[in-house]
Amino acid sequence: MRQEVPGDRRRQAAGRAMMSDSETSPTDVGGPSRAVMIAAVALGVMVIGAILVIAATRSAPPQPVAIAAVPAPQADSPACHALNDALPQRLGDYQRAPVAQPAPHGAAAWRDGRDSAPVISRCGLDRPAEFVVGSPIQVVDRVQWFQVAAPPQSAGDAGRSTWYTVDRPVYVALTLPTGSGPTPIQQLSEVIDRTIAAVPINPAPAG
Secondary structure: OOOOOHHHHHHHHHHHHHHHHHHHOOOOOOOOOHHHHHHHHHHHHHHHHHHHHHHHHOOOOOOOEOOOOOOOOOOOOHHHHHHHHHOOOEEOOEEEEOEOOOOOOOEEEEEOOOOOOOEEEEEEEOOOOOOEOOOOOEEEOOEEEEEEEOOOOOHHHOOOEEEEEOOOOOEEEEEEOOOOOOHHHHHHHHHHHHHOOOOOOOOEOOO
16 A cells, blocks of 8 residues: 655645646636726717718718709800809808709809708899989999899798899809808808909989
8 A cells, every 4th residue: 555655745736736726717818908998889889870870960971953044145155154163162051062954054053951942143233224314323342233032922931032243254143042141142242252353333224
C-alpha cells in the first residue's frame, strides 16, 4: 500500500484549488463588454431615427405651375433673355418651380410648397391698360412698380396682386399670392436693376 507523503498532499490541494478557480471564474474571450454593445445599439437606433426624421421633413419638389398665356410681344427680346437667365432659384421662401407645358415665353414661377399658390413673373408684356398719367407708383430698390389688383376668383385669391415694372424698356409683371410678403419683389427688383437699364416711364394718357 502506497504511503502518502506531505508533499503529495500539498500538490493535490493546489491542483484542486486551480480547478476550482477555473470553474468559478468567468472566461475572458476578448469580446466587447455588455456596456459597449448597449451603447452601439443605442447609437444605431438614434442614427436610424434621425434619417427617418430628415426624410419625413424634407420638402417635396414643387409641382409644375400652369401659367395662362397672355400677349407678350417682347418676351424674346434681349432684355427678357438677360432677365430670365439671371432669375434666382429662390425668392424669399419660394423655390423655383417648373412651368407646365406649353410654357409661355418669358414666364417663370416659384412655390413655397408642393401645391401652394405660386409667385409668377412674366417678361415682355404689353403696358397695363390701367397705367395712365397720374397712376401711383411704388419704388422698390430703384425699380418703379405699378400695382394692378387681380379680381378674386376664390377665397384663396383674396389679396393676390400683380405688379408691373414701368421704368424699363420691357414690362415685367410679378404676381404675388396672399401672404408672400415683401421679399420676392425686393429680390426680383435687385435682379431687374442689375440686368435691365432704366428708362423714363411712359404711361398712357389719362381718361
